[in-house]
Amino acid sequence: MYRVSAPFRERVSPWRRWRRDLLLALAAGALGLGLGAWLGPKPEVLVTRSRPLMGTLMEIRLPGPLDETREAAVAAAFAEMARVERLLAPYRPGGGPASAAESLEVRQLLELGRQVGAASLGAVDLRIRDWVELWGFESTPRKPSQTELDSMARRRAQRPASGDWREFSFGCVAAGYAVDRALLVLKDRGLTRVLVNAGGEVGVLGQDWSVGVQDPRDSLALLARVTLDEGQFVATSGDYQSAFEAEGRRWHHLLQPATGLPASECQSVSVRAPSCAEADIWATALFVMGPAGALALAQRHPELEVLVVDAEGQTARSAGWDAPVRRK
Numbered sequence: 319m320y321r322v323s324a325p326f327r328e329r330v331s332p333w334r335r336w337r338r339d340l341l342l343a344l345a346a347g348a349l350g351l352g353l354g355a356w357l358g359p360k361p362e363v364l365v366t367r368s369r370p371l372m373g374t375l376m377e378i379r380l381p382g383p384l385d386e387t388r389e390a391a392v393a394a395a396f397a398e399m400a401r402v403e404r405l406l407a408p409y410r411p412g413g414g415p416a417s418a419a420e421s422l423e424v425r426q427l428l429e430l431g432r433q434v435g436a437a438s439l440g441a442v443d444l445r446i447r448d449w450v451e452l453w454g455f456e457s458t459p460r461k462p463s464q465t466e467l468d469s470m471a472r473r474r475a476q477r478p479a480s481g482d483w484r485e486f487s488f489g490c491v492a493a494g495y496a497v498d499r500a501l502l503v504l505k506d507r508g509l510t511r512v513l514v515n516a517g518g519e520v521g522v523l524g525q526d527w528s529v530g531v532q533d534p535r536d537s538l539a540l541l542a543r544v545t546l547d548e549g550q551f552v553a554t555s556g557d558y559q560s561a562f563e564a565e566g567r568r569w570h571h572l573l574q575p576a577t578g579l580p581a582s583e584c585q586s587v588s589v590r591a592p593s594c595a596e597a598d599i600w601a602t603a604l605f606v607m608g609p610a611g612a613l614a615l616a617q618r619h620p621e622l623e624v625l626v627v628d629a630e631g632q633t634a635r636s637a638g639w640d641a642p643v644r645r646k
Contacts, residue, residue, distance in 0.1 A: 369396050372403050372493055374517030378500070381511055391507035395500040395514070402496040406488035409447070409456075414483060424483075427491055427595070434599050438615065441606035442599060443575035447487045448474065452578065455571055461564040467578050489571075494553055494598025497521045501594075513546075519553040521594045522546045533644070534558050534585040534627050541633075542625060544590065544641040553597035555605040556586035572605050583608030583629050590623035590639070609634055 365382030368375050376399055378392050405420055406427070407413035415421040431444035452470055454460050462470075488495075493516035500514045501521050511524035520529050527546045533539040534556045544552055557580070561570040570580045587605040591597035600622055604612035609628045616624040616636035623638035633643050 367392050367396075369399075371396075371399050372496065372516065374493065376496070376500075376517070377513075377515040378504075379513040379515070380509065387507075388509065391504055391509055394507060395503045398499045398503045399496040399516070402492060402499055406492045406495070408484045408486065427488060427495060428486070430595065430599060431491065434596075434603050437619070438603035438607055439611075440575055441611075442490060442603040444486045444488060444490070445481055446573065446575055447485050449573050449575070449578045450487050450489075453569075453571075453573070455560070459562045459569075461569055462578070470578055471576070490555075490602035491595050491599040493517060494519045494551070494594035494596070497551070497594035516594075518559075519551075519594050519598050520546065521551040523548050531588050531625065531641075532556070532586075535631065540644060541586075541627065542588070542641045542643050546590075549592070550590060551592070551594040551597045552588060552590045553594060553601045554586055554588040555601040557584070557605075558586070572602060574606055581606040581608070584612075585627040585629060585631060587612060587627070588625040592621055 363382050364379050365384055366377055366379045368377045370376070376396065378395060380388070380392070384392070404410070404413055405415060405423065415424050428444060431442060435442045435444075448470060450456060452462050452466060497514045497516050497519050498521065501512070501523060504512050504514075505523055509523060513520065513522045513527050513529075515529075518532070522529075525547045529544050529546055529552060530540040531542040531544060531552070531554060533541040535558070537558075546552060555572055557568070557570040557572060559571070561568045563569075572581050573579065574581050584605050587601050589597045589601045589604065591600055604615065604624060604626070607615065609626045612624055612626050613634055613636060616622050616638070620638060622636065623640075624636040625639050625641075625643065626634045628634070635643065
């Protein structure tokens, strides 16, 4: 999903955002705690460390208490996520790659964006900063006029095939990639049981983590609860995450690259995938495609497990999504 800056998110709905993030954090591991108490063994006690990054609340949960070595590992993971935030923010002073290794990271993410964009028939385009700035999602949000939208669409149609680094926006993949990188750091530091949550993009070390998927129309309710093992990841894109009111309706951040307008056929899409970066970018692409296109594509990509909530609140899932859903 594309994330707006922290100041905008605070203006839009700080209490709702924090409730959502808290819900996701509490859901992760809650099932294990409940079963442990019921069956008799001492329940696992989890410790949470959090830090605001990328316009959301990044959380790391692991069994406690934490000694100095594990506290240092958590601090290193947050530092790595902060590095990813800097790396993928070319519009900020000091943003962008600072080494050959970081340039390679960027090229790999651009290639992932190209592959997903092609497979989704253009539902994702990382070269979308012009639309983001037109809507003011990183400054003061506003609804552009139809004249502005049409003019921007014409300019995009006439632009050259390649563009400047600052024309790209990594909002639909940055948080997922940060989760992937944080887990690598934590594993390298010797940790074996950890959950990393970047505002709904989640990955784990260890087995049998229970993670909640938010109901898109009730910030305190769960739509589903999925079990993640190491090497499995889940991400959600939703129209409730960053939005503002104008002209009598809500306008959200999940834009169609072709028109610059918010996609309107879904309330949310959740994806399980082999990496968190993939889950993140595919959730955005499938949201923009709409329910029919999302489920058809999931049939061709068995590595993706997909849960869709359409604009009317009805749910549908791919064959691989086996987690129970709490609404029809």
